Amino acid sequence: MAANNYRTLLMTFGTVLALSACGNGADRVADPGxxxxxxxxxxxxxxxxxxxxxxxxxxxxxxxxxxxxxNIGTVADGTLRACRLPETIVGNVVVPRRDGTAYAISxxxxxxxxxxxxxxxxxxxxxxxxxxxEPGVTLYxxxxxxxxxxxxxxxxxxEGEADAPIVFTARQSxxxxxxxxxxxxxxxxVILGRAPINACPGETVSGTPECQEQVEGADGFYxxxxxxxxxxxxxxxxxxxxxxxxxxxxxxxxxxxxxxGNGTIVEYVQVHNSSDDGIEWFGGTVNARYLVFTGNxxxxxxxxxxxxxxxxxxxxxxxxGGGDRMNEWSSIRREPFSNPKVANFTYxxxxxxxxxITLNSGTQAEFYNTVVTRPAGGTGAALQCxxxxxxxxxxxFHSVHFSCPVPFADQRAEDAFGAGSNNVAEGTSTxxxxxxxxxxxxxVPAYEGLLQISNFFQQVDYIGGVxxxxxxxxxGWTCGLTADTPC
Numbered sequence: 001m002a003a004n005n006y007r008t009l010l011m012t013f014g015t016v017l018a019l020s021a022c023g024n025g026a027d028r029v030a031d032p033g034x035x036x037x038x039x040x041x042x043x044x045x046x047x048x049x050x051x052x053x054x055x056x057x058x059x060x061x062x063x064x065x066x067x068x069x070x071n072i073g074t075v076a077d078g079t080l081r082a083c084r085l086p087e088t089i090v091g092n093v094v095v096p097r098r099d100g101t102a103y104a105i106s107x108x109x110x111x112x113x114x115x116x117x118x119x120x121x122x123x124x125x126x127x128x129x130x131x132x133x134e135p136g137v138t139l140y141x142x143x144x145x146x147x148x149x150x151x152x153x154x155x156x157x158x159e160g161e162a163d164a165p166i167v168f169t170a171r172q173s174x175x176x177x178x179x180x181x182x183x184x185x186x187x188x189x190v191i192l193g194r195a196p197i198n199a200c201p202g203e204t205v206s207g208t209p210e211c212q213e214q215v216e217g218a219d220g221f222y223x224x225x226x227x228x229x230x231x232x233x234x235x236x237x238x239x240x241x242x243x244x245x246x247x248x249x250x251x252x253x254x255x256x257x258x259x260x261g262n263g264t265i266v267e268y269v270q271v272h273n274s275s276d277d278g279i280e281w282f283g284g285t286v287n288a289r290y291l292v293f294t295g296n297x298x299x300x301x302x303x304x305x306x307x308x309x310x311x312x313x314x315x316x317x318x319x320x321g322g323g324d325r326m327n328e329w330s331s332i333r334r335e336p337f338s339n340p341k342v343a344n345f346t347y348x349x350x351x352x353x354x355x356x357i358t359l360n361s362g363t364q365a366e367f368y369n370t371v372v373t374r375p376a377g378g379t380g381a382a383l384q385c386x387x388x389x390x391x392x393x394x395x396x397f398h399s400v401h402f403s404c405p406v407p408f409a410d411q412r413a414e415d416a417f418g419a420g421s422n423n424v425a426e427g428t429s430t431x432x433x434x435x436x437x438x439x440x441x442x443x444v445p446a447y448e449g450l451l452q453i454s455n456f457f458q459q460v461d462y463i464g465g466v467x468x469x470x471x472x473x474x475x476g477w478t479c480g481l482t483a484d485t486p487c
Contacts, residue, residue: 060078060079060100061074061078061079061080061081061100061101062080062081062098062099062100062101063081064081065081065083065101066083066096066098068086068093069083069084069085069086069103070083070084071083071084072084072104072106075102075140075171075174075175076102076174076175076176077175077176079100080100080101080102080138080174081100081101081102082102082103082104083101083102083103083104084103084104084106085103085104085105085106085109085139086109087106087107087108087109087110088109088110088113088129089109089110089111089112089129089131090112090113090127090128090129091127091128091129091130092130092132093129093130093131093132094132094133094134095131095132095133095134095137095139096134096137097134097135097136097137097164102138102139102140102174103137103138103139103140104139104140104141104142104146104171105139105140105141105146105147105148105168105186105187106141106142106146107145107146108145108146108147108149108218109146109147109148109149110129110149110151111129111130111131111148111149111150111151111154111155111156112126112127112128112129112130112150112151112153112154112155113126113127113128113129113151113154114126114151114152114153114192114220114221115128115151115152115153115154115194116152116153116194116209116221116224117152117194117208117209117210117211117212117221117223117224117225117259118194118209118224118225119153119194119224119225119226119229120225121209122153126153128153128154128155129150129151129154129155130154130155130156130157130232131150131154131155131156131157131158131232132156132157132158133156133157133158133159133160133166134166135159135160135161135164135165135166135236136160136161136164136165136166137160137166137167138166138167138169138174139166139167139168139169140168140169140170140171140173140174140186141168141170141171141185141186141187141242142170142171142185142186143185143186143187144184144185144186144187144244144245144246144252145187145244146186146187147186147187147188147189147190147217147218147242147244147252148168148187148188148189148190149190149191149192149218149220150189150190150191150192150231150232151192151220152192152193152194152221152222152224152259153194154231155230155231155232156191156231156232156233156234157232157233158232158233158234158235158237159233159235159236160235160236160237160268160477161236161477162236162268162475162476162477163476163477164236165236165237165238165268165477166236166237166238167237167238167240168188168189168237168238168239168240168242169186169238169239169240169241170182170185170186170240170241170242171185171186172185172241173185173240173241178241178487180295180319180320180321180487181273181319181321181322182241182273183241183243183273183274183275183295183297183322184241184242184243184244184245184274184275184276184297185241185242186241186242186244187217187242187243187244187252188217188239188242188243188244188252188253188254188255188256188274189239189242189254189255189256190215190217190218190220190252190255190256190258191231191232191255191256191257191258191260191264192215192220192221192222192231192258192259192260193222193224193226193229193231193257193258193259193260193261193264193284193286194209194222194223194224194225194226194229194259194261195223195224195226195227195228195229195259195260195261195262195283195284195285195286196211196223196224196225196227196259196283196284196285196306196308196336197211197212197213197222197223197258197259197282197283197284197305197306198211198283198305198306198331198332198334198335198336198337198338199211199213199223199282199283199304199305199306199332200212200213200223200334201213206306206335206336207225207227208224208225209224209225211223211224212224212259213282213283213305215256215258215282216250216251216252216253216256216258216280216282217244217246217250217251217252217253217256218252218256222258222259222260222282222283222284223258223259223283224259226261227261227262227285228261228262228263228285229259229260229261229262229263229264230261230263230264231260231261231263231264231286232264232265233264233265233266234255234264234265234266234267234269235265235266235267235268235269236268236269236477237268237269237270238269238270238271238272238477238478238479239254239255239269239270239271239272239274240271240272240273240479240487241272241273241274242254242271242273242274242275243274243275243276243277243296243297243298244275244276245275245276251275251276251277251298252276253274253276253277253278253279253280253302254271254272254274254276254277254278254279254296255269255271255278255279255280256279256280256282257279257280257281257282257284257286258281258282258283258284259282259283259284260281260284260285260286261284261285261286262285262286262287262309262456264286266286266287266288266289266291267288267289267290267291268290268473268477269288269290269291269292270291270292270293270294270477270478270479271292271293271294271296271300272293272294272295272296272479272480272487273294273295273296273297273319273487274296274297274298275297275298276296276297276298277296277298277299277300277301277302277328278293278296278299278300278301278302278316279291279293279300279301279302280299280302280303280304281301281302281303281304281307281309281340282303282304282305282307283304283305283306283307284307284308284309285307285308285309286309287309287310287311287454287456288309288311289311289312289313289314289456290313290314290473290474291311291313291314291315292314292315292316292474292478292481293314293315293316293317293326294315294316294317294319294478294479294480294481294487295317295318295319295322295323295480295487296318296323297322297323297324298323298324298325299324299325299326299327299328300316300318300323300325300326300327300347301316301326301327301328301329302327302328302329302330303328303329303330303331303338303340303363304330304331304332304338305331305332305338306331306332306336306337306338307338307339307340308336308338308339308340309340309341309456310340310341310342310343310453310454310456310457311340311341311342311343311345312342312343312344312456312457312458313343313344313345313465313473314342314344314345314346314465315345315346315348315435315465315466315474315481316345316346316347316348317348317434317435317480317481318348318349318350318353319350320350322353323349323350323352323353324353324354325353325354325355325356325357325358326347326349326356326357326372327342327347327356327357327358327359327365328354328358328360329357329358329359329360329363329365330359330360330361330362330363331361331362331363331364332361332362334362337362337363337364337392338362338363338364338365339363339364339365339366340363340365340366341365341366341368341453341454341457342365342366342367342368342370343367343368343369343370343447343450343453343457344368344369344370344460344462344463344464344465345367345369345370345371345464345465346370346371346431346435346437346464346465346466347370347371347372347373348373348374348431348434348435349372349373349374349375349404350374350375350378351374351375351376351377351378351382352377352378352382353378353381353382354381354382354387355381355384355385355386355387355409356372356374356384356385356386356404357372357385357386357387358387358389359386359387359388359389359393359394359395360388360389360390360393361389361390361392361393362390362392362393363393363394364393364394364396365393365394365395365396366395366396366397366453367395367396367397367398367400368397368398368399368400368447368450368453369398369399369400369446369447369450369460369462369463369464370397370399370400370401370463370464371400371401371403371431371437371441371463371464371465372385372386372400372401372402372403372404373402373403373404373429373431374403374404374405375405376405378405381409383404383405383406384404384406384407384408384409385402385403385404385406385407385408386402386407386408386409386413386416386417387408387409387410387413388409388410388412388413388416391412394416395413395416395417396416396419396420397416397417397419397420397423398420398421398422398423398447399421399422399423399444399445399446399447399463400417400420400422400423400424400463401423401424401427401440401441401444401463401464402417402423402424402425402426402427403426403427403428403429403440407425407426408425421447422444422445422447424444427440428440429441432469433469433482434481434482435465435466435481436466436467436468436469436471437462437463437464437466437467437468441463441464442462442463442467442468444463446460446461446462446463
């Protein structure tokens, strides 16, 4: 989990490789890092997509790169053409799906220039960028210094399909060199928006353009005056083997959503084996549904600096070799506090790490239709379902099923859980296939007032993220949840 903000985060990376003319690359990929993306349809007014090229021989790399991308050789034992993204993306750039091609994120790749926190009055001269990635595209990085940043006022449209997800991964994965414990092999995805935050400098007021902060892990500002701000779309996207510690308590996550507004669409997204958090929300109002977190080494879901949004339908599983808390929901001790709302999630912990759910630092969290289980075998916090750390923090629980060796860390947590309805503190897990509801979970009545909690929620009549074997929203685009789909 990141330390609460009020700090300036600086990064120093090596020289970023300049974009060279397409077709002039060497036979081998240069370090640091590479990455690739698939896009949805290009926004109007942009450059047309590059013309189609002849397909490569079966199993071989494409002959060259699309216009605007640097040919830097091949990867994956010579089977994929490596095409490097521009260092700075302004205007409309489309990353096309092409046979025999992977796209490299080399160094810091920035989409647009920071337009400031005032959505109605962007910074003079700041150029907007729109990055569109087509379904089925693979992007990769080669080191922790390789990451993607979308600045305030710019957008990413990464819209994959269930049978053609967009994959952000590590070069080592393409080379067949990763395993169940491969983490932190490249940076990650950082999206910066203009929605309100509470990490305001001095006497600045939340929801104004002046209430902004520098984001963890990257040199960029987030926050502003637009709750409905749009940073684009992430749909059917998988982020793998990412995360990087720049310095103590200053890390890149799998995905960082900082000041992102609820005009942004986030759904059908998986983060696998991040060395830090899966997704960390820094303020903002963005909502999300159909989320999968597998094998992340710190917290699967983490919040900070006043996030006020809702999540529905999710699966969280920890790997045997790592993982701290599955939720760490924080704020800073000033209003407006973080108010995260979760419905229909299933959390499956390991015999280790911290409490399954930790609430602290003034967050006001709400859980509905939730399943939490973890095995015996740990000690201390590794046995607990719920921990609430201070008096400024509150938790609301309805239709929540706990199955942990120790349900509560203390009386405060027990009292908050007991104040809700249809909660089971000492249940028995009957999950099948690791995360699909069994008889015990389906015996818990669902919370009937979801639509009154958030208009983003869908009213359902079951708890947990996956109702039964016929509930297949997670199939086809994820990896690592079942033995037949390894990552």
